[in-house]
Amino acid sequence: MVGRxxxxxxxYTVNYFDPxxxxxxxxNIIYVGKKPTMNYVLxxxxxxxxxxxxxxxxxxxKSISKAVDIAxxxxxxxxxxxxxxxxKLDTEVLEGERGQSNVSSIEILxxx
Amino acid sequence: MVGRxxxxxxxYTVNYFDPxxxxxxxxNIIYVGKKPTMNYVLxxxxxxxxxxxxxxxxxxxKSISKAVDIAxxxxxxxxxxxxxxxxKLDTEVLEGERGQSNVSSIEILxxx
Numbered sequence: 001m002v003g004r005x006x007x008x009x010x011x012y013t014v015n016y017f018d019p020x021x022x023x024x025x026x027x028n029i030i031y032v033g034k035k036p037t038m039n040y041v042l043x044x045x046x047x048x049x050x051x052x053x054x055x056x057x058x059x060x061x062k063s064i065s066k067a068v069d070i071a072x073x074x075x076x077x078x079x080x081x082x083x084x085x086x087x088k089l090d091t092e093v094l095e096g097e098r099g100q101s102n103v104s105s106i107e108i109l110x111x112x
Numbered sequence: 113m114v115g116r117x118x119x120x121x122x123x124y125t126v127n128y129f130d131p132x133x134x135x136x137x138x139x140n141i142i143y144v145g146k147k148p149t150m151n152y153v154l155x156x157x158x159x160x161x162x163x164x165x166x167x168x169x170x171x172x173x174k175s176i177s178k179a180v181d182i183a184x185x186x187x188x189x190x191x192x193x194x195x196x197x198x199x200k201l202d203t204e205v206l207e208g209e210r211g212q213s214n215v216s217s218i219e220i221l222x223x224x
Contacts, residue, residue: 064177068216072203076214087199089220091184102188104180108201 028052032059032067040070045078048112054085057108060092064106071108085109140164144171144179152182157190160224166197169220172204176218183220197221 028047030040044055059067075082088107093100140159142152156167171179187194200219205212 062174062177064180065174065216068176068201068218072201072214072216076203084201087201089180089184089196089199091188102184104177104184106180 028055030057032063037066037069041073044074054111060105061103067106081112083111085111140167142169144175149178149181153185156186166223172217173215179218193224195223197223
């Protein structure tokens with residue numbers, strides 16, 4: 001199975017070389033991890049410039065703040081007409097070494 | 113001027129002693145700061161139990177993740193019928209010692 005980080009990069013790469021192959025909305029997902037904020041911003045801007053119509057930013061736990069930064073920077077510095085189509089909060093149950101734990105999550109759906 | 117932390121405590125105290133004095137919606141604001149997550153959750157639960165109808169959780173920067181935790185814990189553990197009436201993201205300009213800086217913010221409007 002491909003990890004979250006790798007799948008984001010994979011999506012970015014596929015999209016970069018052949019934007020037409022990205023057609024289903026569920027593919028346009030950016031998972032926020034430990035990379036610098038601007039990496040995610042530039043991945044999103046590149047996708048919108050390749051005529052992708054909507055992108056979902058997903059984050060969990062402490063990355064939620066970074067997800068909001070990514071959305072706001074993309075909107076205010078790069079794509080002024082960007083809209084927040086929906087913002088969803090949820091709780092996910094993770095299986096860890098010490099049993100189950102709950103972690104908050106956010107999904108920000110961006111459209112232009 | 114009263115700081116953010118102090119005003120949240122002040123609101124909580126006033127509300128505790130005389131809930132009828134809290135009538136304007138704009139008073140029901142919880143500013144998320146450095147206190148433990150459960151402090152904010154219990155302040156919100158107490159207010160709803162005192163017949164407050166809506167509460168806004170506001171946070172900036174790294175506290176945004178904590179704001180989402182507070183909302184999700186309040187909803188899933190304490191007040192099942194809670195609804196997210198609106199979730200707004202924004203960017204605020206702060207004046208610091210080294211000039212202006214931008215910080216992301218979130219506003220989560222809770223209603224029951």
